[in-house]
Amino acid sequence: MKPEMKAFKISYHSIVLLALLMAGAVGCKKTFDKEPQQVLDVANMYRDVYDADAAIIGLYGKFVSLADKYVLLNELRGDMLNYTDNADMYLRQLSSHNVTADNPYTNPRPFYELILNCNDVLKNFQLMKRDNKMKEAEYNQRYSDVGALRSFLYLQLGIHYGKVPYVTSALATVDEVKNKANFPELTFDALIDSLILFTEALPFKDPYPAGTTLNITSDGYQTAKFYVNKKCLLGDLYLWKGNYTAAATKYREVMETSTNGTQGARYYMQYKLGWNGSAEDHYISYSRAGDATSLVWEPQWRHMFQRGQDNGFDYEWIWVLPFDSKFQPENPLIKLFSPVGGDYLVKPSKQAMDYWSNTPQRPISGQTGFLPYDARGIFSWREIGGKPVVMKYLYNYINYATNSAVNPLQKNGKWFLYRQTHLHLRFAEAANRAGKHKIAYALFNSGFASAFPPPSGVTDVTLYHNTLWEPYPFNFDARNSGGTGVPYYRADWYRNLGIRGRANVQNYTINGTDSLLQIEDGLIQEAALENGFEGTRWADLLRIALRRNDPAFLADKIYQKMLKDGTPDAAGTRARLMDKNNWYLPFKL
Template sequence: MNELRADLMDVTSAATPELEKLNQNQIDESNQWVTPLQFYAVINSCNDALANFDKMLAENKLTQDEYNERYSDIGALRTWIYLQLLNIYGSVPYITEPLVNLSDVEKYKGQRENADQLLPKLIAFMRSLPTLDDYIYSDLVNGTPNGYSLDPMFVSKRLVLADLYLYNNQYAEAAHYYRLVMGTDETSGNLTMRRQRYRLYNYAFTSTSGEPGWYAVVFRDGHIEDENGLINTWKYIFTDPPSSRKTSDRASMERIWYIPFDDKLEPVNPFTKLFEGYQLKASDYAMDSLWGKPMRNQFPYDARGKGSSFNEKGLIIKYSGRNSGSSLARQHGFWMISRAAGLHLRYAEAANRAGYPYLAWCFLNNGIRNSKYRYQKPDGTYFPDDSCYVTGTSPFDPYPLDYRFDARYPREWEQNAGVRGRAFMPVVNFPAGLTTQLDSIQWLEKQIVREAGLELAFEGQRWSDLVRIARRLNKEGRDGFRFLFDENIKKKYDRAKIPAPNFTTNEQSWYLPFYE
């Protein structure tokens, strides 16, 4: 529900009073959307499982390998939940042991830790886990019950650790773990997996019929400025059937961690009532001012918005995809927790802050097979292509491994399209007047978080992105409140002609109250 408190989502006349008050930041303890109890119920289940895994290992009821997988997975899930709680409440009790009775709960009252206190503890815990590997061939994810692959439903542990580092402003460490995930299948013997897994792959599409077999926004050959020539397979990210990380279909090349919902299975999609019931919608400000920008051929709007994320009335449709895989199941939407485009944008944010703004700019725009990495000799002629397109300062000075990508033909990053490039959006260029690298970094950071809003809208990222940047600006002595409120959130309320929430320069005013 933090998405509603940001700038991309708004209430409709069908919204409940509780949603309206949440939108206005007029919160009291009776509002069901404010209570942290359900989060802590899951945390307590995690704590109970972790304690029992320790006991089962000691009693030889689990092998070491079985323990390592289970303990790491539940531990990472608990850590991810705490990160969400920090985004919502700002400071929370950190409970790591199972609670059995009321007296156990009482001792934690008032013992809340803010992000500066808790993030280092969460990072240390994640680094202590027995394994950060994903489940690919583990017995835990064998089989496809009701037609659903299990492996994408499990937490991506390296992504969680990377996010923790990013929130804690440890940019090199964040870039390292994001790069590890981006490098999935870089050494695979399967050419499709090696060149497309989490690469934001795109290729020139010149056909006069059909559509590309990958996710992109393109125009049919000969109809570059014709609305009827628009081909949008990007929107299928949210409607294609679920798949396994072991496969080479396009869904597995984009989706990293997600939960499919099914009308015939519990739990049903919790977003249906909110979105398909038209209680929440895309904000008028976002539809007009953000997605209303033209594509690079002057097509009048960003196709990731209308027709993909919402319809003409603003009804949010990202969660409405339906597929019938078998008589036992009828898939109805996803909870998309992380996917490749978000990974690239988070990596770009970290790499930018780590001192590689041009590399970050490439991932934001048209990818890394870029003119900067087509190296010139002192006489102005170019090095051969087999000496170019490896990120660095020259063919003889590649970047360190965490910032090194090989885009030579036919290597793994050759067809990386960039986030905006894949969506047929124009390049966002560094403006004139940026005289230092720090100027470029600070300017580019805001472009990256803006692009994340366009690409990842309604996927649960917007509020945390805005608050993360705002807190960072405050730490640097810059005006984080102005960025959060004046430059972003307030515009939604101004466009809707309703009073804006009472956020202030005090960071705690940005968060929901934590009712114990």
């Protein structure tokens, strides 16, 4: 049997990733040694590992076209993003949870088109392995990547539609999915079960190894960050399922990515939320302590959304895809968010602004009072021409000092999908539900050393700064004996700052005895402050509301958004969201 390719074709002019990798190492040349044509001929596909790489690049090239849909579904449905006066009726529907079946933003077809492409590629990879056209290690890496991408897409479908067909076979057209006799809809919970079963069985769960053809640095882009992280994905699936120790185990493996080799910046910082005393730290800081006018804009917290793919970028980001003006598709996020060179369709809600405004910073030693707001808000949104603007996606396009486009014709930017604070918050969510409340508190406040301090005057920290009495994955060692401590310790997690510690805001206050729910509330609040607008908000609200069987947890936040922004029918929206059936979008292919 010859390899088949029914539905999936690679259009070279529309794939930014392919163009980026074409500029890579000479050893990759064969990957792109194709006839110059609009669409790759089926007869020339799947001959060797380089063709397999081209197929994967094609999938991710198509995946980036979902960026605006991903952000809108996950943020506009939440409490932190609202529509502007420029928005059409369909964006207004999405924000108000009153969606009609013809809404183009909620059409699941683009997801299924890419899923069927994945199915086609997976089938042909199996045929290539059978025919010895790929070595087993090459097959394992590539098959697992495509399989994980498909699982991620299905997770998104489950989050937004609730019940969806789970199709794993190669089909000629999306219309075949409509046949419910062949492809019955799975409930969200059953879908999670299927995704865990499939994703756990993937033969390779690490990133592409350095030196392989899909892990290179080319034209300033580090391609290792382009691909879905399988362990983060599995952690998320287990978190949705309520298997909290399994979720924490997967997350911990990612957190320990660089805990090997020589101890240095990477060892202590990458995915550990550590400090290095350098431009890589991403603090909220001031050149004059306590002076609001001296807030550091460059190169700290704000800079992570602008910086190129250097060490600081590498330590923070787990999954991120670029938009480059030299290639198609054009960056759709500028159209969504920017009043300069864009259509300015969505904006931060008043509710989002209040979250940052009502989170005080830490007191300054020797000074009275403190700055009463979280400075992450200043970096996450700002006014341009009197309009509130989400800035995280615009720092490669708009000069933060002038509020004007660096170059109106170069709409560069990034699609942010996963970073270390997502990882820590979700580990903390799992740990909290697993009964490890203080560990969860440490991670999103000021770190392990602060949460587990030695008594005053004690320099032997053998019994402190750690949770080594806990089983894996909850056994953290943050011991730091200081310059004169005996015995001397610089343990793996001693530089851990905690999310709020890095952001220079006061620790979250826990009152009373019900620490589980209070910490969980704090984690969701912190996700808004730290990761707002990055495409996770609706999922966070939905997951907690489902877990608690508490529609008001979700409905009240959307109600407050609409109420504060003066959006019509806020009470009607709340009433709809008190019915769980209205948490999901109409499914119409």
